[in-house]
Amino acid sequence: MEPKYVSLEMRDYIVSMGAETVNWCMQCGLCTNLCPWRLVPGETSEKFNIRHMQRLGQMGMEGFEDEHILFACTTCSMCQSNCPRGVKIVDNVRAMRASIVGAGMAPANLRPILGSAHANGNPWSGPREKRTAWQQGLEVPTFGPDTEYFLFVCCHSCYDPRSTKVAQSIVKLLKAAGISFGVIGNEESCCGESMRKLGDEELFQKLAQSNIELFNAKGVKKIITTSPHCLWTFTQEYPELGGRWEVIHYTQVLAQCVQDGRLKLSKDGSKKVAFHDPCYLGRHSGVFDAPRQLLENAVDGGTVELSRSRELSLCCAGGGGRIWAEVPMGERFGELRVTDAIDKGAKVLATACPYCMNMLIDACNSLGKQEQLEIAELSELLAANL
């Protein structure tokens, strides 16, 4: 075999792009063993080894640029939350991607997405002026000086026809709870969480600056997000860029309202419901109980825990930009998740993230299990029981 050459310059470059902890890795391999890619067959599973990828980063050695390697990680954080050395593996992945994407070498399939985010402020090729189209038929308050919460609706739920129902349900619930909230509208831009994970640091900075300026100009103090991804970047990445607000996920607000008695839900439906913890709500943000409390209050048929739940939840495969990846049937994590739910006797698999919903619906369809299992966003189940 041809020898590979160590490059400390490349290593230092990757570190400067954000892989600050890559040197801490002692290559124990726990990450690779915990990686959901080990649970599925296929080319990506065979090629992608997170331990090995970090090793290449540590040595500044070539080989990680292969698309099957560099863009395989879903940033689910299963490895990171269990790393004995506290290595920020997700940051390292992001930095290694940035070292390639930043040099203008983004893979072809991602270019339209990044381009749309640049041009339209959303990755879904939706025109900026259509950002509020989901509000049709609903009276959605506009954020003003007297509004308590700014409701930030994920681009996915602004443009994806299925996902707009999530935004609509959340609005109905917030109204029912008597929360003072409002949206800003077309000036809002994508939070940029997934853009940054894809390695487009420049795009992220642009989106974030635009949002920070907008929100601050409007006098935003508190934000409710519909998606855990927006929640995470607002709480974890925006503060050092100047965006410092009190940010919570809609499930947290609603759970509090139910507890206070401000939101009354009638129990309905006789179907057993399982909850899928979104990685960015659970492992990344530590919110496990709020969605469960809401479910308990709205479901009559009982709830059931999946075998892999809470901190050990299995990723839907939609994070880290993977929502835009084409994955052959039989290699999708969501298929395992659907099977998990069916094995536990659930009739409904609920989640609290638009990406998860999207991925699980695809998986359910590809397995042809639509008759056996319904995929729902939690807000939809709750709104139906108002």
Add this chain to the structure above:
Amino acid sequence: MEKKIGVYLCTGCGIGDALDVAALAKVATGEHKVPVCRQHGFLCGEEGRKLIEDDLQQGVNTMVIAACSPRVMTDVFDFGADKVLERVNLREQVVWSHPAGDEDTQMMAEDYLRMGLTKAKEMEPPVPFQGENLSKRILVVGGGLTGLTAAKEAAGAGYDVVLVEKSDTLGGYVKNVHSVPPLGPPYEEPQSFDVEALVSAVTGSDKIKVYTGAQIQKIAGAPCMFDVTIQSNGSSVSERVGAVVLATGSVPYDAEKLAHLGYGSHADVVTADRLEAMLKEGRVVRPSNGQPAKSVAFVLCAGSRDPEHLPYCSAACCVESLKQAKVLKQQNPDMPVYIFYKDMRATGNYELFYKQVQKDGVVFVRGSVTAVEDDGSGALTVAAEDVLTRAPIVSESVDLVVLATGMVSTASLGKPYKAQQPKEGEEELEVPADTILVSNLLNLEYRQGPEVPALKYGFPDSHFICFPYESRRTGIYPAGTVRAPMDYARAMDDATGAALKAIQCVEMTSQGKAVHPRAGDLSYPEFFMQRCTQCKRCTEECPFGAINEDEKANPLPNPTRCRRCGVCMGACPERIISFKNYSVGMIGNVIKTIEVPEEDEEKPRIVVLACENDAYPALDMVGIRRAQYNPWVRVIPVRCLGSMNLVWIADALSKGIDGILLLGCKHGDDYQCHFVKGSELANIRMSKIKETLDRLVLESDRVRFEQVSITDYGRLPQILDDFAATLENVGPNPYKGF
């Protein structure tokens, strides 16, 4: 001693329910005509003990207590060393492991009582050995970190110390180092080590006498009576000491043998020692041109863990290299530093140090180095098979390659000592000779050789599994890197431990007591010299070299060197070696007192000679777990299976005993024998048993040796029952009734 025997039968813990105690008492009062025989339901209680004490007032001086295992209630049933006490194990090895109310269980209990009585009648209270002109001073050989620490600790505990150092100054290796790895939290930076403070503490102590530029010319004698001849600056001095701490340290592996790593062919390939010296001088340069080294690669396991060189791990080089890498990074955070390693063995808190050095950006490459080559510009590249990327890799060019050479114990530096060859015509001993390397450290006047016996790789032998601080020379305690590869922190702990062992030794010895592992034992072997045939078996076989020899080959025992295992007693063909409370004749009579039923009764008898350190407690545990085994066995505990004399086997077989099972410890490289060689020697003697069996026209299946450890209680019933089944196939011993 005029004996008055008292027999005390405890009926508690289920003994009274399972046995016909009245019938048992008749064995004592009838067969053995014992004047005092009492029963009590709770013998280890206050009332029970008082019962015995009252009899002691009435002149009872020899007690047979038939109750629980001799391994328990030792404090309650301690009536002083001037009394004879024999314990009969009715609880664990009779009623807890055999059915209650059964005829065979009763026969077993009665036999055990007979055996106990026979032994008690022959035992005498031990009289402790008292030597003359005893010294409690401690000799420390070696004035490096370990030796200085041992001397300081021993003096701090109030003992006089004699410290002998070969070179002209104290301090040893650590005197020349730039820094040592972190010794305390947060374990992230190297620290300086104040060796001068340690040296002044030693030289300033009025309890420590220091000889520098000195070597040990000769050590004669035994613990508390060692006469040491020290050669110092051309003159000889004599000192009497009680115990010895051997702390002569190690030397780095010879880098000249590491040509495959570029040593010798590239001037810029240096040893870790050389780098340390450069760090100490404050200038790390390339030897080839004298220019400062701007980048460094370390190659770990240079000569260690390599079957061609040192097969073992040198234990300290990983952390030492981390330390040197960290010092380089402290001096210049941008300096490229590589560490090529096999496994990073930075255990315990050093893990934090390793992590810190990783954070500093040192590049760690796991794999074997395949080449150190000139890159054409005069700098060097290191190529390796990288395990972690499964690819060959090549480093960037570096100015300096540092080989972390391993440690070689100073005890290993010497040619093997040849034990005296048997004279022509003499029967050759098959006992494998110990490895004793003439390393010129202690120069012991011991018949078996001048240094402590070595295990693998020349390190001093000890009981590595259970008693790592020991050597096979009582009163001599190797510490630090002469004993095993270790780092500074561990060497200091080791030194303290060895000082404590030496103190224990002088204290016990001065009271006539044995040291580990029979700590406190007052008995010692006595030789009935009139019948000695000068066969040398005792002198050869003693695992501790306790017995010297005069010019006529007569054994000269040194009781304070002795560990009281009885290996000499087992070795002696003339049976002239005895303890006051343990002898060949005594155990022979115990065997003969077992009742052997007639052949037609179909009740075979099996004598089990069980090592009292492992096998016997394991048998107790069988009872504690209430597991059952056949009632034909009669267990006799022995000090060590090495104390087994072949005559016992002849005694047993000629009396009609059907089989003999020997339960000893694991032997071999990873032996578990408390006395190192006892179990192995028993095994060798077994190979000679055929002669005895042939003479008696008996089958070799009748004698079996099994290696058991203390944790083998789960396996023991099967071992005992399998042997019984084998004997059933062989058939009854034809000598029954003779």
